[in-house]
Amino acid sequence: MGRYRRKPTFHLSFCDLLVYLFFLVIIQFSAADAYDPMDPNGNITVKWDIVEWPGSELSAPSILRVSPMLHEAEVTIFNFQLYRHVEMPGWRFGWAWKGKEVIWKMWGAEATEQGNCSMFSGGNIPHCCERKPVIIDLLPGTAYKDQYYNCCKGGVLSSMTQDPSKFASSFKLVVGNARIANNALIPPENFTLGVPGYTCGPAYVVPPSRYSDDGGRRWQQALATWNLTCSYSQFMASRSPTCCVSMSSFYNSTIVPCPLCSCSCPGLDSAAKCVKPDQLPPNLQMPNSNGSPNPAVMCTRHMCPIQVHWHVKHPNLQSVEQVFSFNYKPLHQYGNINDSGMFWGIKFYNDMLLHAGELGNAQTEILLRKDPGIFTFNQVALSTLLTTSNVLGGSKGEGFW
Numbered sequence: 001m002g003r004y005r006r007k008p009t010f011h012l013s014f015c016d017l018l019v020y021l022f023f024l025v026i027i028q029f030s031a032a033d034a035y036d037p038m039d040p041n042g043n044i045t046v047k048w049d050i051v052e053w054p055g056s057e058l059s060a061p062s063i064l065r066v067s068p069m070l071h072e073a074e075v076t077i078f079n080f081q082l083y084r085h086v087e088m089p090g091w092r093f094g095w096a097w098k099g100k101e102v103i104w105k106m107w108g109a110e111a112t113e114q115g116n117c118s119m120f121s122g123g124n125i126p127h128c129c130e131r132k133p134v135i136i137d138l139l140p141g142t143a144y145k146d147q148y149y150n151c152c153k154g155g156v157l158s159s160m161t162q163d164p165s166k167f168a169s170s171f172k173l174v175v176g177n178a179r180i181a182n183n184a185l186i187p188p189e190n191f192t193l194g195v196p197g198y199t200c201g202p203a204y205v206v207p208p209s210r211y212s213d214d215g216g217r218r219w220q221q222a223l224a225t226w227n228l229t230c231s232y233s234q235f236m237a238s239r240s241p242t243c244c245v246s247m248s249s250f251y252n253s254t255i256v257p258c259p260l261c262s263c264s265c266p267g268l269d270s271a272a273k274c275v276k277p278d279q280l281p282p283n284l285q286m287p288n289s290n291g292s293p294n295p296a297v298m299c300t301r302h303m304c305p306i307q308v309h310w311h312v313k314h315p316n317l318q319s320v321e322q323v324f325s326f327n328y329k330p331l332h333q334y335g336n337i338n339d340s341g342m343f344w345g346i347k348f349y350n351d352m353l354l355h356a357g358e359l360g361n362a363q364t365e366i367l368l369r370k371d372p373g374i375f376t377f378n379q380v381a382l383s384t385l386l387t388t389s390n391v392l393g394g395s396k397g398e399g400f401w
Contacts, residue, residue, distance in 0.1 A: 042081035049222035090155015092194025108148025109171035197237025243306035258302035319369035
């Protein structure tokens with residue numbers, strides 16, 4: 001008889017198991033880095049409606065001779081996110097044409113570059129001849145003849161929670177030299193939103209949009225509609241955290257500092273541009289679309305631009321009675337479960353933290369109704385303090401817990 005051979009066995013030490021679990025978490029995180037449990041269905045959706053084909057706004061024979069297959073499109077950007085907004089310098093929507101398309105005219109937005117339009121002569125010059133145009137919103141106060149509905153907010157989009165009336169932006173464009181396949185227009189490709197952290201997918205055909213000009217008595221519809229979705233990933237927006245949270249008891253008179261190297265470490269290359277407390281710049285600038293440098297951060301042990309500190313007596317948001325000095329709305333992303341909420345500043349009062357220092361903070365107090373099952377006082381309270389370590393540039397006073 002041959003010698004009996006035992007099957008090999010494998011033994012995992014506790015350290016090996018931790019390493020295995022670590023890599024398993026990393027793989028799962030990489031596969032779903034755009035998923036946000038605080039807003040699982042949130043995204044930015046772009047709707048592209050073909051409203052005229054051929055276009056009627058620029059139907060002069062001289063233009064049709066040099067740029068056939070003219071059509072008009074209406075593009076609307078919707079921010080379907082509960083709490084995340086698009087702030088200054090705003091969205092910069094871009095794409096790549098698949099052929100030799102040009103943009104003849106725009107309302108409500110403009111291309112950042114006209115490009116090489118030397119192939120056109122005379123008085124009819126397109127608005128943009130770039131193969132990869134980048135479109136930006138017009139600024140408030142734009143001449144009426146250049147406006148379009150929901151335009152002219154500088155690319156700023158509110159979240160669904162803050163202001164549902166300002167979560168969309170629209171513009172209209174006339175496109176020439178359109179490509180056609182199977183008697184249908186071919187959409188552009190490689191869409192970008194121009195806002196850090198967002199990745200856009202390809203355009204896909206959806207049922208044509210319907211609209212009414214007389215309150216619903218008669219309905220019209222677009223000739224064709226494309227949709228595309230842009231998803232946010234915190235990891236793509238910033239590889240390191242941009243804020244830290246600390247807690248202490250409600251009656252504690254001090255603010256607990258954030259742990260060492262919460263967002264970065266002093267002395268690292270990423271922290272080389274921090275500013276010492278005694279070197280505050282005399283002039284503060286708001287972010288703009290002219291390529292201004294990123295706001296500098298004060299040199300601290302945690303290197304976080306923003307610190308949120310909670311003085312906690314009873315951590316529960318299900319029984320909010322009153323919130324002082326902040327706006328507040330619960331986030332019901334999972335039915336009736338109310339374990340998270342959004343807080344933001346009051347306009348012209350504390351909605352903007354301009355720089356670090358004595359005035360670089362905003363605070364609120366939250367009163368909660370008594371829950372007999374877990375607390376005995378008539379009212380309980382939470383208090384939070386939002387501080388900034390930004391010494392150059394502005395920071396919106398908004399967040400969620």
